[in-house]
Amino acid sequence: MDITALKIRDMRNMLDKKEISAAELTDAYLKRITEIDGKLESFITVTADEAKADAAKAQEIIDRGEASALTGIPLAIKDNICTDGVKTTCASKMLEDFVPPYNATAMEKLNSNNIVMLGKASMDEFAMGGSTQTSAFKKTKNPYDLNRVPGGSSGGSAAAVSASLCAAALGSDTGGSIRQPASFCGVTGLKPTYGRVSRYGLVAFASSLDQIGPIAKDAHDCAIILNEISGYDYHDGTSAKRDVPDFTAKIGQSIAGMKIALPKEFYADGIDDEVRNAVTEAAKWYEKQGAVLVDCSMPSLKYAVAAYYLIASAEASSNLSRYDGIKYGHRSEFGDSYNDLICNSRSEGFGDEVKRRILLGNYALSSGYYDAYYGKAMALKQKIREEYASIFENCDIILTPTAPTVAYGVNENISDPAKMYQADICTVTVNIASLPGISTPCGYDKNGMPIGMSIIGKHWDEATIIQAADAYEKQFEYVPAKI
Amino acid sequence: MSAYIPVIGLEIHAELLTKSKVFCTCSAEFGGDKNTRCCPVCSGMPGTLPIINQTAVEYAVKAGFALGCDINKFSVFDRKNYFYPDLPKAYQISQLNLPLCINGLVPIEYEVNGEKKTKNIRINRIHLEEDAGKLIHDDLNGVSLADYNRCGIPLIEIVTEPDIGSADEAKAFVEKIALLLQYAGVCDCKMEQGSLRCDVNISIMKPTDTEFGTRAEIKNLNSIKAIGRAIDFEIYRQSKLLDMGKRVVQETRRFDDNRGETKSMRSKEDAHDYRYFPEPDILQVNFTDEDLDAIRAKLPEMPYKRLERYLADGLNENDAKIIVNQKVLSDFFDSAVKAYANPKSVCNFLIGEMMRRINLGEVSLENLPFTAEQFAKLVEMADTDKVSKNDAKDVFRTMCEKGGDPEEIAKAAGLLITNDTGKVIEVIDEVLAANDKAVAQYKGGDQKVFGFLMGQCTKALKGVCTPKVIKEELEKKLKSL
């Protein structure tokens, strides 16, 4: 039996029954990382020694019969989530040597579960991108085809899960950065409701949109992780002061009678036929199980990419201003004045895509342009939220493709940033509207590349999208990556 | 130089007296060893988030009430983006469109050539923001060193309308603001420590002009005197430019205290495009009517109320104003009156003796070696003839030098009047026995020797008895002989 391919809940069972030890599990993953990650390039940092120590500590707790849900489970952490004492690079030359002096709250919560951290997963630089090819260190490949991208920005996390280099991973999602790579890599990724998981310690890209979430082998595993990382946090004023339900609670309940909306704009021309067909087939499957399909419309979807990029880049331009080479991060050897030093440090430290977003953000906020761009984008955000609210008046969940296409080649699209932006059309509105969304595999294209579908829920109703995704997954013929 | 009308608006930054910083839990106390009052949040580490301090918001609203403002029941925080090494996040969390307080009004009084004038200065807004760190310039190594202890100390910025017309008005206004903030208990207003700082926006115009002139902004003035001097210099500088047919440049200037001149600050010039936008990390703040009523109820007695009370207690207006205009003095006075309920008498001693010694620099109001209760006791002792009025001054001098209880000081110096009748009679008997000749003269009808005998008794009874009692007892004794 390949223990690295197990689901978290099966690992839990075996760990608790002493059928495997935390060390065996950890070693199996470390071995696989050594064998495979040279070509997959999903980890920026592998913390093998720490992982072994974590496993030993976890085993003591398991032996005492005090294990929590994730005790001894080997996980990968996206490299924009701060880990005290372990480099957190955001896949940027800017933070190549940055060692955070504190842990992100989500990380603290995992640590109090005594997980085993295998290492820090690659990503697009500062989470800006959908291919992981803007990473300054590890341009991760897709486990289903090493010539294709894993998606992004949480491409390292998704690829590592897909290739069984970890049991599951944490990612972050600002405009689709968990769901889209999950879709490309044929695994399940969940973006929680904004405010569900503390953002403290998540290196900010766009503060009003960022959310940490799990990428795992299936929805059930996502729910198990979400149970552990959710909840109000004193350190994050935007985290919600509300009780955290058991996200696995609705798993297995019948979906008969569930109303599923299919907004027509998400199935329009820009979507690849194979993708559209796979998602439509999935909708039909739900209907066969007794769910009710509801036609609906989201007229503002055509403005969503622009609104998203304006808001996200505006916030990013401000969030990334702190990288000046003085307090941390890349410090240029050149520059005798403060101004020269920070200009040089930033110009050397940031990659092209990050620079474009900074310019775009400054454009959207600069005097004379604010109303036309940032102000309008914020108004559109309100409009999109209203359109979602009206759709949810008549349905329980919304079903859409996760991305217009399957994973593309590593050299495609990269040179045309504008075209790359358009590819986010299916995912960005969920962030704009602060909603929870989950992507799960719903088919494979003619080349065997995974196709993902997204299920969007009402605010705070992660349990229902987990229920719906799980129901589909239980009958889905999953084809693992052959790597 | 022709006559111009100065148009002046002020931006006053006041640090709030909270225990913790405005967006993190580091101590907000002044000073500290370099970078010892810092955490990942206030030092701008990646991934950190601001958590707004309830008391800072409350104090800002309190300041708003003290300055006659309306409170926005829905208030939003914004980011002001600019690069400077004392600002670790490269943005300052501040407020733009929906500040906590708006539309205030502050009356000022000031004198011009001995003539008393009053004026109302409108407050445009008060908003809450965070202070920046400090840069220490190391000339030897040609670098600057950044200390972030001050980063995140809560600040309110009070912005006036351009209602101020002279250096005198500006000075009176800042003094008044400092007084009101101190009374409200939200800021200690120590300009020398930087807890109250002032930026001056100033332009000049001809009486016939219909539009304001181009303004200059003078940053970070840290004394009342500097504010006055900077304004006077700027009026002079701008007038001279206009007289020569030149134009005033809109710019930021710094006041050089040594030279008494303002100078252009080029380093702050590069970007005036602050790209404000709503701070996504802070959900806005709402107030219910009950919240606002509760904050208003917490506002202590303000200076004009105290003035009314002092006048009702019979203090003359001049004295009352002197006391009210220094919160420490007024608090001292109130405590003293609480211990000895004779406001007029306490006031007289306070204005006469205590202020004199303070003005001589013998003691400082901030650091008195005695308590208000001890002071009150001394006044009461003088009023009840336990010590003579003259001796009371000596006792007070000792209190100023060493502190201590006035009764013990008086006793030790032999100045305490006990009016012990037994002792008086005993001493009188001794004096009369020793001066039988004089007694005989008196008995013989020579009233003049009474003075001599009185003098002898007083000398022997110094510190025991008041002259009045001596006189009574001496008369009684002589009559009985």
Add this chain to the structure above:
Amino acid sequence: MDLEMVKYLSKLGKLNFTDEELEKVAGDMTSIIEIMDTIKEIDITYDPLKDNHNVYLNGLREDKAMESFPTEKILQNAVKSENCFVVPKVVE
């Protein structure tokens, strides 16, 4: 987007570009702005009150000072001197 605008935006963002890079960036930005300009056709305005999260005064953090971080942890990623961050000399 013209070169002047790109230069202005780089100045705001503290980024340097060579002349060659500047041309390329201006091209990229032009096609990006084209997408952004799609929102110009819709006429709506933002209403901050609609974004009210109903956080009231009593929901804010209590004013309690807690221990700060060790200075060496604050400075662990910086060029430091005398327990401070070292900045090229700032002239005012």
